[in-house]
Amino acid sequence: MSPAARTARWKTIGVYAAAALVLIYSLGPFLWIFIASITPETKTDWGAISGRGVTYFPTQPTLQNYIDLLNKTPFLQYFVNSAIIATGNMFLTLIVASLGAYGFVRFHFAGRGPLLVGMLIAYTIPSVVLLVPLLVIFRSYGLINTHLGMILAEATHSAPFVLLLMINYFSTLPRELDEAAQVDGCSRFGTLWRIIIPLSVPGLVAGGLLAFIMTWNNFLFAFLFTTTNAVKTLPIMMRLFAMGEPAVWSISAAGAVLTTLPVAIIFLLFQRMLMSGLAAGAVKG
Numbered sequence: 001m002s003p004a005a006r007t008a009r010w011k012t013i014g015v016y017a018a019a020a021l022v023l024i025y026s027l028g029p030f031l032w033i034f035i036a037s038i039t040p041e042t043k044t045d046w047g048a049i050s051g052r053g054v055t056y057f058p059t060q061p062t063l064q065n066y067i068d069l070l071n072k073t074p075f076l077q078y079f080v081n082s083a084i085i086a087t088g089n090m091f092l093t094l095i096v097a098s099l100g101a102y103g104f105v106r107f108h109f110a111g112r113g114p115l116l117v118g119m120l121i122a123y124t125i126p127s128v129v130l131l132v133p134l135l136v137i138f139r140s141y142g143l144i145n146t147h148l149g150m151i152l153a154e155a156t157h158s159a160p161f162v163l164l165l166m167i168n169y170f171s172t173l174p175r176e177l178d179e180a181a182q183v184d185g186c187s188r189f190g191t192l193w194r195i196i197i198p199l200s201v202p203g204l205v206a207g208g209l210l211a212f213i214m215t216w217n218n219f220l221f222a223f224l225f226t227t228t229n230a231v232k233t234l235p236i237m238m239r240l241f242a243m244g245e246p247a248v249w250s251i252s253a254a255g256a257v258l259t260t261l262p263v264a265i266i267f268l269l270f271q272r273m274l275m276s277g278l279a280a281g282a283v284k285g
Contacts, residue, residue, distance in 0.1 A: 030260070036253035037065055065250040066258070074229045075237060075255055081147070082233040083262075085222075086215040088151040093159045093211040094204055101166035102192050106178060116167075123160035127220050130156055138225060145231050153221040158214050162207035169203035170196065205273040213263055234259045 039058040069075050104116065134153055135144075143149030173196060181191040197204070219235035226232045238259060241252035267274070 033253045033256050036250055037257045038062060039250055039253075040064070065254040069251050069254045069258070073237070073251070073255070075234075075258070077229050078232055078234050078237045079258070081231055082216055082235075084147050085150045085154065085233060086212045088147065089154040089158060089215045090208045090212045092151055092155050093162050094208050096155070096159050097162040097166045097207060098192070098197065098200075098204070100163050101170050102196060104167050105170040106175070106188075119160045119163055122156075123164065127157050127218075131220070131224055134221075135224065144225055145228055147231060149225055150221060150231060150233075153225055154211075154215040154218060157218070157221075158211040161214075162211055165207050165210075166200070166203055169200055173199055202273045202276045205270055206276075209266060209270055209274055212266070216263055 035058060038061040040060055040062050104112065130153075134156070138144050138149050138153070143152065177195050177199070178191050181195045182188075186194060217235065219239065222233040222236050223239070226236070234255075237255060241255055
C-alpha cells in the first residue's frame with residue numbers, strides 16, 4: 001500500500017471514529033431515558049438512575065410505565081393538543097410562505113427589498129419579545145386558551161423562516177414555466193397551484209417539517225397562552241415532569257420517549273425530502 005493510500009485510509013478511519021463518538025454522545029441520553037422508561041419503579045432503580053450509578057440493563061423490563069402514563073396523567077390530551085397546533089401551524093405557514101414567496105420571486109414592486117429585509121429581521125427577533133404584544137392582542141380577541149390562538153402565535157416564529165426558504169426554492173424554478181402556463185390560459189394562482197407547487201414538493205416538505213418540529217418543541221408560547229388542559233401541549237407536561245409531577249421517574253421517562261418519538265419518526269420518513277429541499281433552496285438566493 002502506498003503512503004498516500006495509507007494516509008487516505010487513516011483519514012477515513014478517523015472520520016468514522018469521530019462520527020461514531022458524536023453519535024454515541026448524542027444518542028446516549030436517549031438510550032438511557034428509554035431504558036429508564038422500561039425499568040420498574042423501585043427505590044433501587046430510582047437511586048441508580050438519579051445519581052448513584054446508571055442501570056443500562058434492567059433485570060425485569062416492563063411497559064407498565066407507559067400504561068400508567070396514559071392512565072394516570074393527561075398525556076393523551078396534551079399529545080392531541082400538540083398534534084393539532086403543530087399541524088395547523090404547518091399548513092398555515094406553508095400557505096402564507098408559498099403565496100408570499102411566489103409574489104417576491106415573480107413580481108417586482110416598490111418596497112420589495114425592504115420587505116425582504118423586514119422578513120429577515122422578523123425571523124431574528126427573539127420570541128420572548130413578542131410575548132407582551134401577543135398577549136394583549138389575544139386577550140382582546142379572546143384567543144387565550146384556544147388552538148387558533150396557539151397556531152397564530154407559533155406562525156409568527158415559523159412563517160418568516162419558511163418564507164425565506166421558499167423564496168430561495170422558487171428562485172431555482174425558471175420563469176419560462178410561468179410563461180408557458182399563462183400561454184395555455186392559466187391565471188397566476190393557477191400557475192402557482194398547478195405548476196410551481198407540484199415542482200416544489202421537496203421544499204414544501206422541508207419547510208412544513210421544520211415548522212411542525214419548531215411548534216412541537218416550543219415551550220414559551222404554550223406556557224404563556226394556555227392555562228387549561230384543553231389546550232396545553234407536551235412541552236408543558238415535560239416541565240411538570242421535571243418539577244416532579246408526578247414524582248415517578250420511570251413514568252416521566254416514558255413521557256419523554258413518547259414525546260420524542262413522533263418527531264423522530266417523521267424525520268426518518270422524510271429525511272431525503274428534507275435534505276433535498278434544504279439543499280435545493282440553498283442553490284440560489
